[in-house]
Amino acid sequence: GFSQGTMMSLHIAPRRAQPIAALVGFSGRLLQPEALAAETTAKPPVLLIHGDADPMVPVQSLPEAADALVQAGFETYAHVCKGLxxxxxxxxxxLALGFLHEKLPA
Known part of the structure; x- marks a missing residue:
């Protein structure tokens, strides 16, 4: 997902009855991180990517989301793109294509 798509993906994917294979989120944030651990039914691997010059969604959203995901038991990867x-x-x-190639079944 991108931006709001990331926010929706991070909200819905952990709560799905049928898990997805992986989640890639660009330039988004995790809404209601305090509810994540208690409401999680699936834990897909997650890659978060964010630009450090994002004027819409602060780059600080990336470590906040990553920390909450790790604390809830998710395999989590994060990358900050300089100047983006x-x-x-x-x-x-x-990075996203490599992650998906690694995580998706052949």
Missing amino acids: GHSIDNEGLS
Whole structure:
């Protein structure tokens, strides 16, 4: 997901009865992190990517989400793209594709 799509994905994926294989989130945040552990029914691996120059969603949202996910038992990876605003760049796209290639079944 991107931005609001990340927020929706981080809210819905952990609460699904049927787990998804993996989740990639760009430039978003985790809403209601305090509820995550108690409401989790699935724990897909998560990759979070965020630009450090994002004017829409502060980059601080990335470590806040990553910390909550790790505390709830999720396999979590995070990457900050230097100089990137509220966008997806080639670096982030490459990381996401590699992550999905590794995590998705063949």
